[in-house]
Amino acid sequence: MSQFNLSAFEEEAHEQWTHAFESNPSDLEKYYLNVAFPYPSGAMHVGHGRTYIVPDVVARFWRMRGKQVLFPMAFHVTGAPVVGISKRIANKDEKTIRLYRDLYRVPQNILDQFTDPLTIVKHFADEYQRVMTACGLSIDWRRRFITVDPTYSKFIEWQWKHLYEAGHVMKGAHPVRYCTVDENPVGDHDLLEGDKAEVIKFTLVMFRFSDAFIPCATLRPETIHGVTNLWANPDVTYVKIKLDGKPWIVSKEAAEKLALQDHTVEVTGEIRGSDLVGKKVSHPLCGEVPILPAPFVDPDMASGMVMSVPAHAPFDYIALRDLQQKGQYTEIKPIPLIKVEGYGEVPAQYAVEKAGIANQMDSRMDALTQEIYSAEFSKGKLFDKYGGKPVRVAREEVAELMQQKYDSVVMYEFDQRPVVCRCGNKVKVKILHDQWFLKYGDQAWKQEVQDHLDTMALVPTEVRAEFDRTIWWLKDWACTRRVGLGTKFPWDPAQLIEPLSDSTVYMAYYTIAHKVREIEPKLLTPEVFDYIFLGKESEDLPEKKKLDAMRKEFLYWYPYDFRFSAKDLISNHLTFQLFHHCTVFAGQKDKLPKGMVVFGMGLLNGAKMSSSKGNVFLLEDAVKEFGGDTVRMFLMGSAEPWQDFDWRNELVLSTKKQIERFHNTVMEIKDATGEPHDIDRWLASRLQLHITKTTEALDNFQTRQALQEAYFGIETDLKWYRRRLPKDCDGSRELHELCSVWVRLLAPFIPFTGEHLWKELAGEGLISFAPWPVADAKLVSPKIELAEELLARxxxxxxxxxxxxxxxxxxxxxxxxxxxxxxxxxxxxxxxxxxxxxxxxxxxxxxxxxxxxxxxxxxxxxxxxxxxxxxxxxxxxxxxxxxxxxxxxxxxxxxxxxxxxxxxxxxxxxxxxxxxxxxxxxxxxxxx
RNA sequence: GCGAGAAUAUCUAAGUGGCCAACAGAGGCAGACUCAAGAUCUGUUCCCGAAGGGGUUCGCAGGUUCAACUCCUGCUUCUCGCACCA
Incomplete structure (x- = not known):
């Protein structure tokens, strides 16, 4: 009699599975599913577990339904994070070392080698494979690769050649967050402060001051007609510079910033703010305006000089009012120039007075400014004497005019500050050159992707709106990097292909990954891949026989049926891959992705899982402590894939008891010998229903629903059945068939126990390849079920x-x-x-x-x-x-x-x- | 702020107009078995009830309907994304 012993079952199964899931083209219909591959920079936690177990359950389901299933896995190692990690480990950074030594339990001798980034990812790639195997994932490991394999790089080059030829790759300049101390662009994760700050474009409106220009940064150049004065901070020392040879006066900070933004800046002298105050500048359009003192002007904000439009800017209005209340500059009057419904004659004045704002410190000032800004932008029109154009049009025109006639420039600045780098230095905006872009902003390309997306199956259906939005929201994407691991950018070998951009068509590479290795990388020209993936013949192809075999694999497997991924990848990777597919397989609609399943996130004891906060439970520990089947069943049963799930050890423990109960029940009833009673017909009828419902649920990726039917549904019926049996009878011989069905229905979820019980039931071969139960309509009897329901009620x-x-x-x-x-x-x-x-x-x-x-x-x-x-x-x-x-x-x-x-x-x-x-x-x- | 979702009993969670006091699981309580613990099984788990019943419920406030957990409007709260990064 079999005792319930999960780890023994696991051992048995692993022995039989070693090469079982290696999958080759056959006469069967194929089912190809894949999952966003991991970046193995640390150990797997239970959150990762679900990401890979859901597709495995689906893979096992379709395999049992008689399809030829391909479920491959690879590792994404390109990018910068591990480079940073290795540096920190080399620098003996205590926090990093603790994470790797204590939480991820990397042995010291291996940790010592982590000063090399590639060693880190290779170590964890191996660990991932080990843990995935322990979880019972039915992966074809022959196809495993990492994204810096030379053959893979060749594949990337081929892919990029197509993107380039389609005109989607472009060189340009690009404003980035930049740290002048590190001399590097700054990513989100490198910021101490200001990760929400956006780079915005300011127009510099030029005012002449004797022989120089004073540029004032503004988002609203159209208000130029309403400028009554400039604001300068009397306590700040401004500098005289030559910007691209032209004399300007700006704050010291602004001079440094402009130097980063594609301009030559030469400092020729200084001038104190107090010396500017009281002087006049000539307005670019007509007349003169004075420079007024304003302590609130921040030299670190744009040019450090501000133009004042009191009629339309609440801040300006109040600052002026404050001065006038002290009896100064009383001759200045706000000059309204934009008409906007509902804001009276002078919008800033109207709004400030209506809100009852007393001074500049009022917390509502920002909101008020924003409100007027939006109202005027969307509904405002300039007065007829200023041209009568809508604000949005006039804005463009004035900006244009400034650049054409006054040698103004665009100045990039953050919309909020401070923005501080990890090193403690203030981050500035720099324009990077030799930057290459993928033109996701291209409308025609977007349309192609949209057209294809409309034909795709998306699970759950709610994510479609998010994909739609992402397609149209994507802007050009900077696709080259200077640091990290990766494939060299073909048109500038000093740079690397950006890591998200090198992982967009690799699902096609899986189909040949195990075979392409047999060919020397240097022979893998674009023509070779053109032949394999596009069927394009060309002269002198090497190793033609091998290429044909790969072509066959690709044609058999592609396109993929479903791609699985967490939902945070919608706004980048999952959409990128559609763009790339549409281009690389242009004209071959039958090679474009067919469907995607998007997952929710994982919680641990109600809180978000996070390695850095230590709130993680390692998957390997979970498998060791509870067993692979338990982890699987818990993760599949606690929520549907797209919902967030919460890992709690107590609940996991009871899942283990459920598996044990299932095992024991099957062992108890499988050899029952009694004669069938009427109630057997009822049980058989009910069983068909559970088969149908479980199948439907798995068809729709509803792992939880499927488990409810296959486990609890059958268990409940079995309880009633046993209650209905005569006292002296413990079940009929027909229960053997029920056990066979039951075990198979649960096999995708708990394959280890499944394999074991399958053998106990004397099933043929491995349960992993046993036929999925099919409901027999002949056994369904609504009448018997109804009679039983009457009785039960x-x-x-x-x-x-x-x-x-x-x-x-x-x-x-x-x-x-x-x-x-x-x-x-x-x-x-x-x-x-x-x-x-x-x-x-x-x-x-x-x-x-x-x-x-x-x-x-x-x-x-x-x-x-x-x-x-x-x-x-x-x-x-x-x-x-x-x-x-x-x-x-x-x-x-x-x-x-x-x-x-x-x-x-x-x-x-x-x-x-x-x-x-x-x-x-x-x-x-x-x-x- | 913008965009996409969510809110149901102690917890997880099903439920898209009448099957609903609301599937299922977990937990709690009571009982059976046991020397005992665990496991297992049975009952119970919004309130009232000595006849299968009645009452009040599904974030808050309204509305549509013979009928709303389910549809509409507004509000509140939460989660996720908003990129040059995996």
């Missing part, structure tokens, strides 16, 4: 009455409704018009004779019909069951259940008032 009713009256019953009588009540029931259930149905019934003379009894019955039946599920009412009308026969047959069972004699009579024979309440499907119950 009646038993429930009796139980609840017995409990309520707290009497020890001596006998139970079940009184059945007479035929005329069934007639009433049927008439009401089928009635079109609920209002006239009673009249209809009363047309019958025998009904009329019963008078009130009939009307009461009609009312009760109406209520009852509402309460019964449709699946009960419908058959009751079409093909009524013989209640007498049902209860007569169950008499023994009923008296056994309640320990008293049970009588079954027709209501009119009962001679008891209670009997009169009998209704169809709800017999009267008389307890004495």
């Amino acid at each position: 009646t038993v429930e009713d009796i139980e609840s009455i017995v409990k309520l009256i707290q009497l020890q019953p001596k006998a139970i009588t079940i009184a059945l409704a007479p035929e005329w009540k069934h007639q009433v029931f049927r008439t009401i259930a089928t009635a079109q018009d609920k209002n006239t149905v009673i009249k209809e019934i009363m047309k019958d003379e025998s009904m009329r004779k019963r008078g009130k009894e009939t009307t009461d019955t009609a009312k009760q039946c109406t209520t009852l019909i509402h309460r019964l599920p449709p699946h009960v009412v419908a058959p009751l009308v079409q093909d009524p069951i013989n209640e007498k026969a049902v209860f007569d047959a169950a008499k023994t069972f009923l008296s056994q259940e309640f320990g008293v004699p049970v009588h079954v009579v027709m209501a009119e024979e009962a001679g008891h008032v209670k009997a009169l309440t009998a209704l169809p499907f709800k017999p009267a119950i008389i307890i004495e």
Whole structure:
């Protein structure tokens, strides 16, 4: 007799699985699924577990359904993070070392080698494979690769050649966050502060000051007509510079920034802010305006000089008001120039006064500024004397004018500050040259992708909106890098292909990964891949025989059926890969991806899993502690894939008990020898339903739903079945078939236990390849199920009455409704018009004779019909069951259940008032 | 701020107009078995009830409907994404 011992089952199964899931083209229909490959920079936690177990369950399901399934895996090692990690380890950074030594438990001798980034990813790639195998993932490991393999690099080069030829790769300049100390662009994760800051474009409006220009940065160049003065900070020292040879006056900080933004900057002198105050500058369009003192002007914000438009900018309005209240500059009046509905003559004044704002410190100032900004931008129009154009048009025109006529430039600046690098230095905006882009901003390309997306299957359907939005939101993507691991950029070998951009068509590479290795990398020209993937013939192809084999693999497997990934990849990777597929396989619509399944996130004890915070539970530990099947079943059963799930050890523990219970039940009943009873037919009928529902659920990737049906659904039925069996019988020989079905339905979820039980059941071969159960329509009997439901409901009713009256019953009588009540029931259930149905019934003379009894019955039946599920009412009308026969047959069972004699009579024979309440499907119950 | 979702009993969670006091699991409580613990099994787990019933519920406030957990409107709260990074 088999004892429940998960780790023994696991060992048994692993032995048989070693090469079992290596998959080759065959005569069978294929099913190709894949998952976003991991970046192995650390150990796997249980959150990763689900990401890979869901596709495995699906893979196992389709394999059992007779498809040739390909489930490959590889490792993404390109990029910068591990380079940083290796540096930190080399620098003996305590926090990093603790993470790797203590949490990920990397042995010291290996940790010592982590100063080399490639060693890190190779170490964890091996670990990933080990843990994935421990989880029972049915992966074809022959196809494993890492993204710096020379052959893979060749494949990337081929892919990029196509992108380039399609005109999607472009060289350009690009503003980036830049640290002048590190002399490097700064990514989100390198920021101490300001990760939400965006780079925005300021127009510099040029005011002439003697022989130089003072540039004022603004987002609203169209308000130039309303400038009444400039603001300068009297406590700041400004510098005179030559910007590209032209004399300017800006803050010191601004001079440094401009130097990073494609300009030559030569500092020629200094001038104190206080020396500027009171002077006049000439307005670019007409006349002169004064420079006023303003301590609030931040030299580190854009040019360090501000133009004041008090009619439209609340800050300017208040600053001016403050000065005027001290009796200064009273001659200056706000000059309105934009008309916008609902903001009076002078919008800034109107808004400030309406809000009752007293001074610049008011916390509502920002919101107010934003409000006016938006209102004017969307609805505002310039006054006729200034051209009468909408704000959005005028803005462009003034910006244009400044650059054409006044040698103004665009200045990039953050929309909020401070932005601080990890090193503590302030981050600036730098324009990077020799930067290459993928033109995701290209409208035609977007449209191609959109057209294809519309034909794809997306699970869950809600994510479609997010994909749609991403496609149109994507802008050109900087696709080369200077640091990290990766493939050299073909058109500039000093740079590397950006890591997200090198992992977009690799699903096609899987189809040949194990074979392409046999060819020397240097022979892998673009022509070779053109032949394999596109069928393009060319002269002198090397190793033609091998290429043909690969071509065959590709044609057999591609396109992939489903790609699985966590939902945070929608806005980049998952959409990128569609762009790339559309280009590389242009003109071959049948090679484009067919579907995607997007997952939710993982929580640990209710909190987000995070390696850096130490809130992780390592997958390997989970498998060791609870067993692979337990981890699988828990992860699949606690939520549907696209929902967030929460890992809690207590719950996992009870999952293990469930598997044990399943194992023990199967072992108990599989060899039952009893003769089949009527209830066996019921059980068989129910089983077909569970087969159908489990299959449907897995068809739709609903792992939780499937598990509910396949595990709990069958278990509950089995309980009722065993309760219904005669005392001396512990099951019929037909239970063997039930066990066989049951074990197979659960095999995708708990394959280790599955393999073991399959052997115990003397099943043929491995359960991993056993045929998936198919519901047999001949075994389905709605009538038997309905009769059983009647019985179960009646038993429930009796139980609840017995409990309520707290009497020890001596006998139970079940009184059945007479035929005329069934007639009433049927008439009401089928009635079109609920209002006239009673009249209809009363047309019958025998009904009329019963008078009130009939009307009461009609009312009760109406209520009852509402309460019964449709699946009960419908058959009751079409093909009524013989209640007498049902209860007569169950008499023994009923008296056994309640320990008293049970009588079954027709209501009119009962001679008891209670009997009169009998209704169809709800017999009267008389307890004495 | 913008975009995409979510809110159901102690927890996880099913439920898209009448099957609903609401599937299932976990947990709690009571009981059986046991010397005992664990495991297992049974009952119970919003309130009331000595006859299968009644009452109040599914974030908050309204609305549509004979009928709403389910549809509509507004509000509140939460999660995810907003990129040059895997």
